[in-house]
Amino acid sequence: xxxxxxxxxxxxxxxxxxxxxxxxxxxxxxxxxxxxxxxxxxxxxxxxxxxxxxxxxxxxxxxxxxxxxxxxxxxxxxxxxxxxxxxxxxxxxxxxxxxxxxxxxxxxxxxxxxxxxxxxxxxxxxxxxxxxxxxxxxxxxxxxxxxxxxxxxxxxxxxxxxxxxxxxxxxxxxxxxxxxxxxxxxxxxxxxxxxxxxxxxxxxxxxxxxxxxxxxxxxxxxxxxxxxxxxxxxxxxxxxxxxxxxxxxxxxxxxxxxxxxxxxxxxxxxxxxxxxxxxxxxxxxxxxxxxxxxxxxxxxxxxxxxxxxxxxxxxxxxxxxxxxxxxxxxxxxxxxxxxxxxxxxxxxxxxxxxxxxxxxxxxxxxxxxxxxxxxxxxxxxxxxxxxxxxxxxxxxxxxxxxxxxxxxxxxxxxxxxxxxxxxxxxxxxxxxxxxxxxxxxxxxxxxxxxxxxxxxxxxxxxxxxxxxxxxxxxxxxxxxxxxxxxxxxxxxxxxxxxxxxxxxxxxxxxxxxxxxxxxxxxxxxxxxxx
Numbered sequence: 034x035x036x037x038x039x040x041x042x043x044x045x046x047x048x049x050x051x052x053x054x055x056x057x058x059x060x061x062x063x064x065x066x067x068x069x070x071x072x073x074x075x076x077x078x079x080x081x082x083x084x085x086x087x088x089x090x091x092x093x094x095x096x097x098x099x100x101x102x103x104x105x106x107x108x109x110x111x112x113x114x115x116x117x118x119x120x121x122x123x124x125x126x127x128x129x130x131x132x133x134x135x136x137x138x139x140x141x142x143x144x145x146x147x148x149x150x151x152x153x154x155x156x157x158x159x160x161x162x163x164x165x166x167x168x169x170x171x172x173x174x175x176x177x178x179x180x181x182x183x184x185x186x187x188x189x190x191x192x193x194x195x196x197x198x199x200x201x202x203x204x205x206x207x208x209x210x211x212x213x214x215x216x217x218x219x220x221x222x223x224x225x226x227x228x229x230x231x232x233x234x235x236x237x238x239x240x241x242x243x244x245x246x247x248x249x250x251x252x253x254x255x256x257x258x259x260x261x262x263x264x265x266x267x268x269x270x271x272x273x274x275x276x277x278x279x280x281x282x283x284x285x286x287x288x289x290x291x292x293x294x295x296x297x298x299x300x301x302x303x304x305x306x307x308x309x310x311x312x313x314x315x316x317x318x319x320x321x322x323x324x325x326x327x328x329x330x331x332x333x334x335x336x337x338x339x340x341x342x343x344x345x346x347x348x349x350x351x352x353x354x355x356x357x358x359x360x361x362x363x364x365x366x367x368x369x370x371x372x373x374x375x376x377x378x379x380x381x382x383x384x385x386x387x388x389x390x391x392x393x394x395x396x397x398x399x400x401x402x403x404x405x406x407x408x409x410x411x412x413x414x415x416x417x418x419x420x421x422x423x424x425x426x427x428x429x430x431x432x433x434x435x436x437x438x439x440x441x442x443x444x445x446x447x448x449x450x451x452x453x454x455x456x457x458x459x460x461x462x463x464x465x466x467x468x469x470x471x472x473x474x475x476x477x478x479x480x481x482x483x484x485x486x487x488x489x490x491x492x493x494x495x496x497x498x499x500x501x502x503x504x505x506x507x508x509x510x511x512x513x514x515x516x517x518x519x520x521x522x523x524x525x526x527x528x529x530x531x532x533x534x535x536x537x538x539x540x541x542x543x544x545x546x547x548x549x550x551x552x553x554x555x556x557x558x559x560x561x562x563x
Contacts, residue, residue, distance in 0.1 A: 042554060050548070054386045054537060060561045070162070075168055099113065099114060101397040103457035106393030110457075113155070114273045119439060119442070123438055139409050139421070140256070141259075144420065151268050153165065155270060165232065182215065190405075194208065207411075228416055241266055242266050252412045281305075287448075304325055323524065324362075326474070330498070335374055343440075383400070385397075386537065389541060402418060447470065447473065475495065476536055491538065496508065505525065506529035507528070535553040535558075537550075
């Protein structure tokens with residue numbers, strides 16, 4: 034139960050339909066679609082298109098998409114992988130010949146072919162009820178006529194200004210008058226409006242073939258990229274088999290690799306070995322969560338890749354035996370140092386959207402350009418801002434996540450879904466780049482171990498052992514409370530560069546016939562229902 038004398042948000046409660054996103058205009062757009070009779074998939078695509086305009090640092094048609102669907106609120110889920118692939122000419126030997134040892138964020142090599150528009154089109158064709166042309170109209174109007182800059186959007190925008198200035202196209206679009214638009218001022222993206230209008234009129238293939246694709250390919254190749262029109266025309270996502278684990282009597286579902294959903298499930302499998310009681314922010318519990326994440330991310334970094342072009346030991350990663358082995362390494366007296374590399378037996382920013390419609394179709398939908406403003410590269414005529422997802426590839430020819438022709442990189446974005454028995458219980462997601470796997474496990478544990486409602490669980494302060502920096506990043510209140518103690522236990526503690534993650538979730542209360550939604554106060558958005 035919420036303490037109404039403390040600042041915070043109440044659960045949003047409704048009967049018919051609900052959406053939760055990280056921007057109010059996106060949530061409103063989704064609810065408008067639901068009220069007009071559209072499905073949860075219709076609403077999710079409309080909301081995502083709006084966010085690609087009003088929250089451009091986080092998402093857009095230059096990014097990738099994953100989705101989990103629970104038709105009619107059932108437990109037989111549908112998963113879609115809309116992540117893009119490397120150019121056909123991309124090989125580790127080519128990069129070695131060019132003297133390139135690492136794929137840099139703001140290079141054309143960090144740009145895989147964007148998969149989002151293809152995913153939207155396919156999901157609407159197979160599971161939607163409204164045409165894409167109608168669903169894109171709110172986004173088109175906002176891009177053409179303008180939208181007001183929200184506070185968190187401004188903060189993230191300001192942090193990337195220096196990189197945006199390095200690309201003439203990005204600077205022209207996102208630094209009008211040479212500066213970041215202020216909170217409450219109006220920003221327009223007329224070229225993006227025209228591109229969205231072309232997709233609305235001619236369908237998703239208009240993005241991958243014809244003048245739009247030609248502009249993107251010419252721009253990327255002009256920067257030294259390997260992209261071709263054939264790479265864009267060949268872009269197709271795929272339906273995949275979702276993966277799951279059981280935690281405290283519920284089934285927790287994720288998309289399979291190349292996303293890191295398996296790592297969220299591995300963390301939950303480790304946490305299942307420990308009793309949870311009392312304070313959800315007790316120091317020993319936080320210690321366990323940090324170590325579970327450190328151990329699981331070591332597995333991720335060693336083995337996770339595109340399973341169509343690499344041997345990914347998924348069965349071992351989700352096995353109870355691995356969880357047992359990892360849990361036994363956790364010592365509450367001290368940090369594990371070093372984190373061991375796990376061997377199998379022989380043989381950055383994002384938007385997340387949760388929607389439930391009146392028929393209880395539930396959609397868990399995530400769309401990303403990775404780091405804030407992605408690669409900070411924009412196509413000159415189309416207004417498309419490119420993601421930097423290819424930065425996740427490695428150039429070691431022996432690594433499973435090495436770059437290769439038409440290969441998908443390790444992906445951080447992961448939609449989640451909870452089911453119990455034959456019913457969907459909750460679409461959920463936690464944005465935040467690498468944090469997402471730990472964020473999923475943290476949220477689920479707080480809900481199912483400690484009985485918190487979705488908004489209260491989302492509101493809790495967070496920490497994250499970053500797999501690259503090695504620091505345990507702690508939000509301020511946790512750092513003030515426990516930073517010294519975690520340091521004493523052998524962890525390196527620091528501050529995150531931005532608030533950790535951003536979550537949305539909708540709990541389906543089947544008994545009462547209601548929906549209970551939560552949205553992260555770390556972002557600008559909200560949950561709304563009707």
